[in-house]
Ligand code: SF4
Protein backbone atom coordinates (compact mmCIF):
# COMPACT_ATOMS: atom_id res chain seq x y z
CA UNK A 1 0.00 0.00 0.00
CA UNK A 2 1.25 3.45 -0.83
CA UNK A 3 2.41 5.55 2.10
CA UNK A 4 1.96 8.70 0.03
CA UNK A 5 -0.19 11.50 1.39
CA UNK A 6 0.80 14.70 -0.44
CA UNK A 7 -0.10 17.76 1.60
CA UNK A 8 -1.67 20.69 -0.24
CA UNK A 9 -1.11 24.04 1.43
CA UNK A 10 -3.86 26.64 1.56
CA UNK A 11 -3.71 29.71 -0.69
CA UNK A 12 -5.60 31.86 1.82
CA UNK A 13 -4.07 35.31 2.08
CA UNK A 14 -1.48 34.48 -0.59
CA UNK A 15 -1.07 38.09 -1.60
CA UNK A 16 0.10 39.09 1.86
CA UNK A 17 2.92 36.55 1.88
CA UNK A 18 5.36 38.37 -0.37
CA UNK A 19 6.02 42.11 -0.86
CA UNK A 20 5.99 41.48 -4.61
CA UNK A 21 2.39 40.23 -4.38
CA UNK A 22 1.34 43.17 -2.19
CA UNK A 23 2.70 45.52 -4.84
CA UNK A 24 0.86 43.54 -7.51
CA UNK A 25 -2.42 43.92 -5.62
CA UNK A 26 -1.86 47.67 -5.23
CA UNK A 27 -1.14 48.05 -8.93
CA UNK A 28 -4.20 46.00 -9.87
CA UNK A 29 -6.46 47.89 -7.46
CA UNK A 30 -5.40 51.29 -8.80
CA UNK A 31 -7.36 50.25 -11.90
CA UNK A 32 -10.43 51.12 -9.81
CA UNK A 33 -9.19 54.73 -9.63
CA UNK A 34 -9.00 54.85 -13.40
CA UNK A 35 -12.48 53.31 -13.66
CA UNK A 36 -13.83 55.84 -11.15
CA UNK A 37 -12.52 58.72 -13.23
CA UNK A 38 -14.07 57.23 -16.36
CA UNK A 39 -17.40 57.27 -14.52
CA UNK A 40 -16.93 60.93 -13.61
CA UNK A 41 -16.35 61.74 -17.28
CA UNK A 42 -19.28 59.59 -18.35
CA UNK A 43 -21.60 61.49 -16.02
CA UNK A 44 -20.28 64.68 -17.65
CA UNK A 45 -21.23 63.41 -21.10
CA UNK A 46 -24.71 62.45 -19.88
CA UNK A 47 -25.19 65.88 -18.29
CA UNK A 48 -24.09 67.52 -21.54
CA UNK A 49 -26.80 65.59 -23.35
CA UNK A 50 -29.38 66.89 -20.88
CA UNK A 51 -28.91 70.51 -21.85
CA UNK A 52 -27.02 73.61 -20.86
CA UNK A 53 -28.25 73.92 -17.28
CA UNK A 54 -27.36 70.32 -16.45
CA UNK A 55 -23.93 70.76 -18.06
CA UNK A 56 -23.20 73.96 -16.15
CA UNK A 57 -24.29 72.25 -12.94
CA UNK A 58 -21.82 69.45 -13.59
CA UNK A 59 -19.06 71.96 -14.35
CA UNK A 60 -19.76 73.77 -11.07
CA UNK A 61 -19.73 70.49 -9.17
CA UNK A 62 -16.35 69.68 -10.70
CA UNK A 63 -14.95 72.90 -9.27
CA UNK A 64 -15.91 72.29 -5.65
CA UNK A 65 -12.97 71.79 -3.25
CA UNK A 66 -14.10 68.21 -2.56
CA UNK A 67 -14.10 67.45 -6.28
CA UNK A 68 -10.63 68.98 -6.71
CA UNK A 69 -9.38 66.81 -3.85
CA UNK A 70 -10.99 63.74 -5.47
CA UNK A 71 -9.30 64.60 -8.75
CA UNK A 72 -5.91 64.76 -7.05
CA UNK A 73 -6.43 61.37 -5.41
CA UNK A 74 -7.65 59.81 -8.66
CA UNK A 75 -4.76 61.38 -10.54
CA UNK A 76 -2.27 59.89 -8.08
CA UNK A 77 -3.92 56.47 -8.50
CA UNK A 78 -3.89 56.74 -12.28
CA UNK A 79 -0.25 57.85 -12.36
CA UNK A 80 0.77 54.91 -10.17
CA UNK A 81 -1.27 52.57 -12.35
CA UNK A 82 0.50 53.85 -15.47
CA UNK A 83 3.91 53.59 -13.83
CA UNK A 84 3.37 50.04 -12.54
CA UNK A 85 2.05 48.77 -15.88
CA UNK A 86 4.93 50.23 -17.81
CA UNK A 87 7.28 48.68 -15.27
CA UNK A 88 6.10 45.21 -16.36
CA UNK A 89 5.84 46.23 -20.02
CA UNK A 90 9.11 44.42 -20.89
CA UNK A 91 7.57 41.08 -19.93
CA UNK A 92 4.16 41.71 -21.44
CA UNK A 93 5.15 42.67 -24.97
CA UNK A 94 7.21 40.90 -27.64
CA UNK A 95 10.90 41.83 -27.57
CA UNK A 96 11.76 45.05 -29.36
CA UNK A 97 14.83 44.55 -31.53
CA UNK A 98 16.89 47.67 -32.16
CA UNK A 99 19.98 47.33 -34.33
CA UNK A 100 19.91 43.54 -34.03
CA UNK A 101 19.84 43.63 -30.21
CA UNK A 102 17.00 43.23 -27.74
CA UNK A 103 16.10 46.52 -26.10
CA UNK A 104 16.94 46.56 -22.37
CA UNK A 105 13.91 46.37 -20.03
CA UNK A 106 14.82 49.68 -18.34
CA UNK A 107 15.05 51.44 -21.71
CA UNK A 108 11.67 50.07 -22.72
CA UNK A 109 10.01 51.18 -19.47
CA UNK A 110 11.74 54.56 -19.65
CA UNK A 111 10.61 55.17 -23.22
CA UNK A 112 7.02 54.18 -22.44
CA UNK A 113 6.93 56.48 -19.40
CA UNK A 114 8.40 59.36 -21.41
CA UNK A 115 5.80 58.88 -24.16
CA UNK A 116 3.00 58.73 -21.57
CA UNK A 117 4.25 61.92 -19.88
CA UNK A 118 4.57 63.72 -23.23
CA UNK A 119 1.09 62.62 -24.32
CA UNK A 120 -0.35 63.72 -20.96
CA UNK A 121 1.28 67.14 -21.20
CA UNK A 122 0.23 67.60 -24.83
CA UNK A 123 -3.37 66.80 -23.92
CA UNK A 124 -3.22 69.19 -20.99
CA UNK A 125 -1.86 71.97 -23.24
CA UNK A 126 -4.60 71.35 -25.80
CA UNK A 127 -7.41 71.40 -23.22
CA UNK A 128 -5.88 74.48 -21.61
CA UNK A 129 -5.98 76.34 -24.94
CA UNK A 130 -9.61 75.36 -25.54
CA UNK A 131 -10.55 76.43 -22.02
CA UNK A 132 -8.96 79.87 -22.34
CA UNK B 133 34.89 22.52 10.75
CA UNK B 134 36.98 25.16 12.50
CA UNK B 135 36.56 25.98 16.17
CA UNK B 136 35.47 29.57 15.70
CA UNK B 137 32.46 28.87 13.52
CA UNK B 138 29.26 30.82 13.87
CA UNK B 139 25.91 29.25 14.61
CA UNK B 140 22.78 30.02 12.60
CA UNK B 141 19.25 28.91 13.42
CA UNK B 142 17.56 27.09 10.56
CA UNK B 143 13.82 26.62 10.84
CA UNK B 144 12.59 23.78 8.63
CA UNK B 145 9.04 22.98 7.59
CA UNK B 146 8.81 19.26 8.31
CA UNK B 147 6.15 16.89 7.07
CA UNK B 148 6.09 13.15 7.34
CA UNK B 149 3.13 11.70 5.41
CA UNK B 150 3.20 8.55 7.52
CA UNK B 151 2.80 10.24 10.88
CA UNK B 152 1.78 13.89 10.41
CA UNK B 153 -1.62 15.37 9.67
CA UNK B 154 -0.01 18.65 8.61
CA UNK B 155 3.46 20.22 8.34
CA UNK B 156 5.12 21.83 11.36
CA UNK B 157 8.27 23.89 11.95
CA UNK B 158 11.38 22.63 13.67
CA UNK B 159 14.43 24.71 14.55
CA UNK B 160 18.04 23.49 14.33
CA UNK B 161 21.16 25.30 15.43
CA UNK B 162 23.68 24.80 12.66
CA UNK B 163 27.38 25.74 12.87
CA UNK B 164 28.47 27.20 9.55
CA UNK B 165 31.37 28.68 7.66
CA UNK B 166 31.17 31.51 5.17
CA UNK B 167 31.31 29.23 2.17
CA UNK B 168 28.32 27.12 3.25
CA UNK B 169 25.15 27.16 1.18
CA UNK B 170 21.66 26.68 2.54
CA UNK B 171 21.74 23.23 0.94
CA UNK B 172 24.84 22.40 2.97
CA UNK B 173 22.98 23.64 6.05
CA UNK B 174 20.22 21.12 5.32
CA UNK B 175 22.85 18.46 4.75
CA UNK B 176 24.39 19.29 8.15
CA UNK B 177 20.99 18.80 9.81
CA UNK B 178 20.54 15.48 8.03
CA UNK B 179 24.01 14.26 8.98
CA UNK B 180 24.02 15.46 12.59
CA UNK B 181 20.50 15.95 13.94
CA UNK B 182 17.91 14.03 11.96
CA UNK B 183 18.72 11.59 9.18
CA UNK B 184 15.10 11.51 8.09
CA UNK B 185 15.16 15.09 6.78
CA UNK B 186 14.27 14.77 3.10
CA UNK B 187 15.27 17.10 0.29
CA UNK B 188 16.41 16.93 -3.32
CA UNK B 189 19.76 17.94 -4.71
CA UNK B 190 22.34 16.77 -7.17
CA UNK B 191 24.80 19.12 -8.85
CA UNK B 192 25.43 21.72 -6.09
CA UNK B 193 26.23 24.22 -8.84
CA UNK B 194 22.89 25.69 -9.93
CA UNK B 195 22.55 23.59 -13.03
CA UNK B 196 20.45 20.49 -12.26
CA UNK B 197 17.50 22.44 -10.88
CA UNK B 198 16.59 19.98 -8.13
CA UNK B 199 17.36 21.93 -4.92
CA UNK B 200 14.69 24.64 -5.05
CA UNK B 201 13.14 25.67 -1.72
CA UNK B 202 11.31 28.62 -0.21
CA UNK B 203 14.06 30.45 1.66
CA UNK B 204 12.48 33.03 3.96
CA UNK B 205 9.42 32.87 1.71
CA UNK B 206 11.30 33.36 -1.57
CA UNK B 207 11.79 30.57 -4.10
CA UNK B 208 15.53 30.01 -4.56
CA UNK B 209 18.06 27.36 -5.47
CA UNK B 210 19.44 26.35 -2.08
CA UNK B 211 22.84 25.43 -3.50
CA UNK B 212 23.54 28.98 -4.66
CA UNK B 213 22.10 30.72 -1.60
CA UNK B 214 24.50 31.28 1.27
CA UNK B 215 23.90 31.04 5.01
CA UNK B 216 26.22 34.01 5.63
CA UNK B 217 23.78 36.31 3.86
CA UNK B 218 21.10 35.58 6.50
CA UNK B 219 23.24 35.41 9.64
CA UNK B 220 22.65 36.45 12.44
CA UNK B 221 18.94 36.15 11.68
CA UNK B 222 17.06 32.90 11.68
CA UNK B 223 16.45 31.41 8.28
CA UNK B 224 13.32 29.49 7.36
CA UNK B 225 13.28 26.82 4.67
CA UNK B 226 10.10 25.27 3.29
CA UNK B 227 9.09 23.09 0.37
CA UNK B 228 8.47 25.05 -2.85
CA UNK B 229 5.15 26.85 -2.58
CA UNK B 230 2.05 25.88 -4.60
CA UNK B 231 3.10 22.23 -5.01
CA UNK B 232 1.79 19.41 -2.80
CA UNK B 233 4.39 18.43 -0.17
CA UNK B 234 5.49 14.83 -0.58
CA UNK B 235 7.80 14.81 2.43
CA UNK B 236 9.64 17.66 4.20
CA UNK B 237 11.25 19.74 1.41
CA UNK B 238 10.31 17.42 -1.42
CA UNK B 239 7.29 18.34 -3.53
CA UNK B 240 5.16 16.34 -5.92
CA UNK B 241 6.26 17.35 -9.43
CA UNK B 242 4.18 14.84 -11.39
CA UNK B 243 1.79 17.54 -12.62
CA UNK B 244 4.73 19.56 -13.94
CA UNK B 245 6.20 16.55 -15.75
CA UNK B 246 2.84 15.91 -17.42
CA UNK B 247 2.77 19.52 -18.62
CA UNK B 248 6.26 19.22 -20.06
CA UNK B 249 5.10 16.19 -22.02
CA UNK B 250 1.91 17.89 -23.15
CA UNK B 251 3.71 20.74 -24.94
CA UNK B 252 5.52 18.33 -27.32
CA UNK B 253 9.00 19.49 -26.29
CA UNK B 254 10.83 18.38 -29.41
CA UNK B 255 11.24 19.58 -32.96
CA UNK B 256 8.55 18.35 -35.32
CA UNK B 257 10.03 19.23 -38.71
CA UNK B 258 8.01 21.19 -41.25
CA UNK B 259 9.05 18.77 -43.94
CA UNK B 260 10.84 15.59 -42.95
CA UNK B 261 14.25 15.16 -44.57
CA UNK B 262 16.27 12.03 -45.05
CA UNK B 263 19.80 11.88 -43.65
CA UNK B 264 21.13 12.08 -47.19
CA UNK B 265 19.41 15.43 -47.67
CA UNK B 266 21.53 16.88 -44.87
CA UNK B 267 20.88 18.97 -41.77
CA UNK B 268 18.29 21.66 -41.12
CA UNK B 269 20.08 24.98 -41.40
CA UNK B 270 19.37 28.01 -39.27
CA UNK B 271 20.63 31.59 -39.41
CA UNK B 272 22.02 33.30 -36.27
CA UNK B 273 18.92 35.51 -36.28
CA UNK B 274 16.61 32.49 -36.26
CA UNK B 275 18.73 30.97 -33.50
CA UNK B 276 18.50 34.13 -31.38
CA UNK B 277 14.71 34.04 -31.57
CA UNK B 278 14.51 31.11 -29.17
CA UNK B 279 17.91 30.58 -27.52
CA UNK B 280 16.95 32.35 -24.28
CA UNK B 281 14.09 29.91 -23.72
CA UNK B 282 16.40 26.90 -23.94
CA UNK B 283 18.19 27.79 -20.69
CA UNK B 284 15.48 26.44 -18.40
CA UNK B 285 16.68 23.87 -15.85
CA UNK B 286 13.18 22.80 -14.73
CA UNK B 287 13.78 24.01 -11.18
CA UNK B 288 10.10 25.09 -10.93
CA UNK B 289 10.98 28.18 -8.88
CA UNK B 290 8.73 30.06 -11.31
CA UNK B 291 5.75 27.88 -10.34
CA UNK B 292 6.45 28.56 -6.66
CA UNK B 293 6.40 32.27 -7.62
CA UNK B 294 3.11 32.08 -9.52
CA UNK B 295 -0.05 32.63 -7.44
CA UNK B 296 -2.24 31.78 -10.43
CA UNK B 297 -0.67 28.32 -10.53
CA UNK B 298 -1.25 28.06 -6.76
CA UNK B 299 -4.92 28.90 -7.29
CA UNK B 300 -5.32 26.67 -10.34
CA UNK B 301 -2.82 23.78 -10.45
CA UNK B 302 -4.01 22.91 -13.97
CA UNK B 303 -2.53 26.13 -15.37
CA UNK B 304 0.23 25.06 -17.74
CA UNK B 305 2.45 27.63 -16.05
CA UNK B 306 5.63 29.60 -16.76
CA UNK B 307 8.39 27.04 -17.46
CA UNK B 308 6.28 24.72 -19.62
CA UNK B 309 5.04 27.73 -21.57
CA UNK B 310 8.61 29.00 -22.01
CA UNK B 311 9.61 25.61 -23.42
CA UNK B 312 6.55 25.53 -25.68
CA UNK B 313 7.52 28.98 -26.95
CA UNK B 314 11.07 27.77 -27.50
CA UNK B 315 9.85 25.12 -29.98
CA UNK B 316 7.27 27.35 -31.62
CA UNK B 317 9.96 29.97 -32.24
CA UNK B 318 12.35 27.46 -33.77
CA UNK B 319 12.56 27.93 -37.54
CA UNK B 320 13.05 24.17 -38.01
CA UNK B 321 9.78 23.32 -36.26
CA UNK B 322 6.40 23.06 -37.93
CA UNK B 323 4.06 22.09 -35.12
CA UNK B 324 3.09 25.42 -33.64
CA UNK B 325 -0.51 25.08 -34.80
CA UNK B 326 -1.05 22.02 -32.62
CA UNK B 327 0.79 23.60 -29.67
CA UNK B 328 -1.36 26.72 -30.00
CA UNK B 329 -4.42 24.68 -29.08
CA UNK B 330 -2.89 24.16 -25.64
CA UNK B 331 -1.85 27.81 -25.40
CA UNK B 332 -5.41 28.98 -25.95
CA UNK B 333 -7.06 26.25 -23.89
CA UNK B 334 -8.66 26.40 -20.44
CA UNK B 335 -5.25 25.51 -18.94
CA UNK B 336 -3.43 27.96 -21.18
CA UNK B 337 -1.96 31.44 -21.06
CA UNK B 338 -5.12 33.29 -20.06
CA UNK B 339 -4.71 32.00 -16.52
CA UNK B 340 -1.86 34.49 -16.26
CA UNK B 341 -2.68 37.89 -14.79
CA UNK B 342 0.82 39.30 -15.40
CA UNK B 343 2.09 39.20 -11.84
CA UNK B 344 5.57 38.82 -13.35
CA UNK B 345 7.26 37.32 -10.28
CA UNK B 346 8.18 34.14 -12.20
CA UNK B 347 10.69 36.02 -14.32
CA UNK B 348 12.01 37.76 -11.23
CA UNK B 349 12.93 34.52 -9.43
CA UNK B 350 14.20 32.55 -12.45
CA UNK B 351 17.86 31.70 -11.79
CA UNK B 352 18.59 31.28 -15.51
CA UNK B 353 17.02 34.50 -16.88
CA UNK B 354 14.66 32.54 -19.07
CA UNK B 355 11.99 35.24 -18.60
CA UNK B 356 9.05 32.79 -18.67
CA UNK B 357 6.59 35.65 -18.11
CA UNK B 358 7.45 37.07 -21.49
CA UNK B 359 6.88 33.67 -23.15
CA UNK B 360 3.45 33.49 -21.50
CA UNK B 361 2.49 37.02 -22.43
CA UNK B 362 3.72 36.90 -26.03
CA UNK B 363 1.51 33.84 -26.42
CA UNK B 364 -1.55 35.69 -25.16
CA UNK B 365 -1.15 37.91 -28.20
CA UNK B 366 -0.41 34.90 -30.44
CA UNK B 367 -3.51 33.06 -29.23
CA UNK B 368 -5.67 36.13 -29.84
CA UNK B 369 -4.18 36.56 -33.32
CA UNK B 370 -4.91 32.90 -34.06
CA UNK B 371 -8.49 33.32 -32.89
CA UNK B 372 -9.18 36.24 -35.21
CA UNK B 373 -7.23 34.81 -38.12
CA UNK B 374 -9.53 31.85 -38.41
CA UNK B 375 -12.36 34.19 -39.38
CA UNK B 376 -10.27 35.42 -42.29
CA UNK B 377 -9.07 32.14 -43.71
CA UNK B 378 -10.36 28.65 -43.16
CA UNK B 379 -6.78 27.47 -42.75
CA UNK B 380 -5.38 30.32 -40.67
CA UNK B 381 -4.80 29.62 -37.00
CA UNK B 382 -5.77 26.62 -34.98
CA UNK B 383 -9.07 25.62 -33.45
S1 SF4 C 1 11.85 29.10 -16.31
FE1 SF4 C 1 13.51 29.61 -14.84
S2 SF4 C 1 12.50 29.43 -12.80
FE2 SF4 C 1 11.19 28.37 -14.28
S3 SF4 C 1 11.81 26.21 -14.19
FE3 SF4 C 1 12.98 27.19 -15.87
S4 SF4 C 1 14.90 27.87 -14.94
FE4 SF4 C 1 13.49 27.42 -13.24
Ligand code: FES
Pocket residue numbers: 189190191192193194195196197198199200209210211212
Ligand atom coordinates in the same frame (compact mmCIF):
# COMPACT_ATOMS: atom_id res chain seq x y z
S1 FES D 1 21.79 21.11 -6.49
FE1 FES D 1 21.60 21.30 -8.66
S2 FES D 1 20.70 23.25 -8.87
FE2 FES D 1 21.12 23.14 -6.75
